[in-house]
Structure formats: C-alpha cells, structure tokens
Amino acid sequence: MPRLLIVEDDDRIRLSLRLALEDEGYSVRDVPTAEAGLAEHRAHPADLVLVDLMLPGMDGFDCIRAMRRLGDVPIVVVSARDDTHDVVAALEAGADDYVVKPVAVKELSARLRALRRRASGSGEDAPKVRRFGEIELRPEAGEVLLGDEQVHLTRTEFRLLCELADQTGRVLSRQQLLDRVWGYDVYGDERLVDVHIGRLRRKVERDPANPAHVLTVRGLGYKLSP
Amino acid sequence: MPRLLIVEDDDRIRLSLRLALEDEGYSVRDVPTAEAGLAEHRAHPADLVLVDLMLPGMDGFDCIRAMRRLGDVPIVVVSARDDTHDVVAALEAGADDYVVKPVAVKELSARLRALRRRASGSGEDAPKVRRFGEIELRPEAGEVLLGDEQVHLTRTEFRLLCELADQTGRVLSRQQLLDRVWGYDVYGDERLVDVHIGRLRRKVERDPANPAHVLTVRGLGYKLSP
DNA sequence: CCGTCTCGTGACGGTCCCGTGACGAGCCCC
C-alpha cells in the first residue's frame, strides 16, 4: 500500500484529498504545516508527497527543497495559484508536478500513478517472481512455494514477506514494517510484528528456530537475506 | 545536448515549440504525424518526446502506447483540450505529463527539466558500502564483512563503527563517541567506550592486539584509519 | 628507573530484547 503524505493547511481541502486518495488505495497521512510535514516524512518516509504552496510558517518551496535534501521522494504541488512563475519555481525547487486547485481527483490520481511508475521502476519490468533459497515468491499469483510445494500464507504474512522482499538484504525496523504492511494510520504495538514474523517463519523456513532467510537484526528489526 | 522529438500537426505551433526549445538547449526534431514520430523515434531514439493528442491518422494515445512499447522515454502531452478525461487517458496510456495549449515556454521547459531529472536520476543511488582494508561496512543491511566472511556485531558495536567510519581518519574523543552512539542525554562512564572498542576490535581486526584500523590515539580518543 | 596516568581486558550481574504459546475477538462460510 503506497504511503502518501499530504501537506496542506486548509482543513477542508486536506480532508477531502485524504478521503479521495484513500479511496484510490493510498495509506495517507496529512499535516497542516511544512514543519510538521518534514518531521512526519523524517519519522515515516512516504512514497509520495502532496504539498500546498501557501502554508503558514515555512512555505511550500522551502518544504520541497528540504524534502529533496532528505531523499528523492516524488513531490506534487497542489496550489490555488495558476501562475507560470510559481510553476517554474516549484519545479526548480525540486517538485515533480504541479496541479492547480480545484483538482479533479481522477486527474490527480492519474498523475500520481504516472509519477510512481516513473519514479519506481525506471523502466525495467521486474521479473515478478523472486527466489530466496528455497523460498519462491509470486506476488502476482499470491503464492509462495517452499521447495516445490506451495505453502499457504495469510494476507498479513504475505504482505510482510513482500515488503521484506522489496528491500531484500536491508534491515527494516518494526515501525517501518508497521507502516508498510499495516498502514500509516495504525499505531499498533511493535511487538505485533514479532508475532507475525514468527508465524511467517514457521511456514517458510525449514528450521524456524534457526531461520535461513527471515532474519532478526537485534535492536534494529528484520531483514530478508537472499 | 538532449534530443527532443516533437510530434505536432499544426505547423505554426510545431515551429514555435521547436525554436523555443532549441533556445533551451535541446537538439530538436519535429514531425507532423504519429507515424512519422514513431519512425523517427525508432531511427533516432530521443531523450524526450512531446506529443499532441489531435493528430491526423494515428492519434496521440496510440502514439504514446506505441512509444511506450519501444522504451521508457519520457513523454509529455501538449494538447489544446483541457479535459480531465483526456488527461487521465493520456497518462494511463503511458504519458508522463500533460500540459495545455497555449503553453508557457518557461513552464514547459521547467517540466521537461523536472522530468529529465526524475527519469535519469532514478538510477540507483550510491551503494553506500564503505571499505577499510578488509573491513566492509554495509549500514543498510546492518552487516559487516571481514574479508569475505560476515561478522556479527551487536548494535552498540555497529553504531560505534559507523560513527568512526563517518569521520574516517579523524580522532573522536570518548565524550564525542558517547554523544553520538549512546546519545546526548547519557552521562556514562567514558571507560565504557574502551570496553566496546575492545569488543569491536576482537571482531573486526585480524590481530586485535595490534589493530590495523580501529586505532587508539593516546590521550585523545579513537579513530578509524582507512 | 620509577611513579603516574592511560588503556586493554576478563568477569559478572542486571536489563532488555525477542521468540513463543495461549487466548479472546472478529469475520466468513457453511
């Protein structure tokens, strides 16, 4: 579930954007100021950021620049001002797109999709099926094979495995996994991750007590080793 | 000089776009039909494509889809129709952006720049692995290799090594290391650092008694030599 | 050469982290 961060000071617009984009399948967080947006993005990096230009305190341009320094997350400006000068300035600051309020949700959603396609894939179509030793993951089919026999994973276990697989070899903290698997808005107990990791291991590891792929990195989180 | 292909049937608009974008530093080719555009792109692949939607013969949507099949060149639609339905359809077909005529050249140019930045830049960011002789440090994976075998570090040892690595060659005092590894608010015994340095050496040094990289600077602190 | 200071290291008790089993709630399909 892609994570989207909305930075917009108008409560009504923020809420309506949030609802519309949640319908589109995004896990949304929204904040009313640039400062809060930066803090939020630092704590929970988003896959996409929507930012207004006219904000109290730090303005949208500075917000864009600051986020650019943090990473290359796609940024879309949603502004009331239909002015070439603003568009150019926002894009120069590091934004990827600029749409004018009032926005058609369908168009915004299409632009977000286009941007995500461009930002993530960079062209190469993924081989869709990934192997980790004896574990074979087929996201399309929703299947997992251990050796040559299929194992049944619950939805949560499956998504957990997918998220780990998307970042193979990299450590993901419990909080990151909560964000990605359970969604932004869930402030659950981090121990919840442990339980599902355990359940996942019992299904995809030959020796769950000594996992070969779903590894614990003590004090940091979990990772999937190739 | 980035190569830009313009597919636009209106001669006057095509020419003016061409001149404007040549001024912006693009090497421009222009054609009046989708068929010619595809042929041109096949013969001389462009870095960027501008496509009109209303074209005689094959229309812009088909042109976009056909180009998408050829590669992942960034495509910008330049259309007279300001209609959400068209925007969505164009983006779904594979376009990266959609601007409405008459276009402000400055804005178009800024959008092209933003798109090129995104399209090229998404090539992997630096691998972030650092080497110090036989010691290889992979912060993302939470791993450390000595030679080609992985050594297990505890969280504290790992952070300690990372902090030293961040300031390679510079001496860090015990207090600085306490601040960075254990946090500002911890007023622990400075000797604590010694203990962990020792433990670290036993794991990442071939001869812990005569360390080659994790060095003591008597009276000052420790440093990591490259 | 000797006293003092600094650093390395082994041992040990306490703490925190993680794995796991148990349990109840919600959900869906018979």
Added chain:
DNA sequence: GGGGCTCGTCACGGGACCGTCACGAGACGG
C-alpha cells in the same frame, strides 16, 4: 449458530547484550 481461520494482545522465559568494576600492562614524564 457453530466452526474454522485470522488477527491482535499479553505474559513469560531465556538469552543476548550492556554497563561496571577491578586488575594489570604499557606509555609517558621527570
């Protein structure tokens, strides 16, 4: 409504890890 499946919470136990201390070796200055 019952049974199976999945999920989230909790508590417990074991072990990894940490911080402290003490002792000894080596470095440095006089």
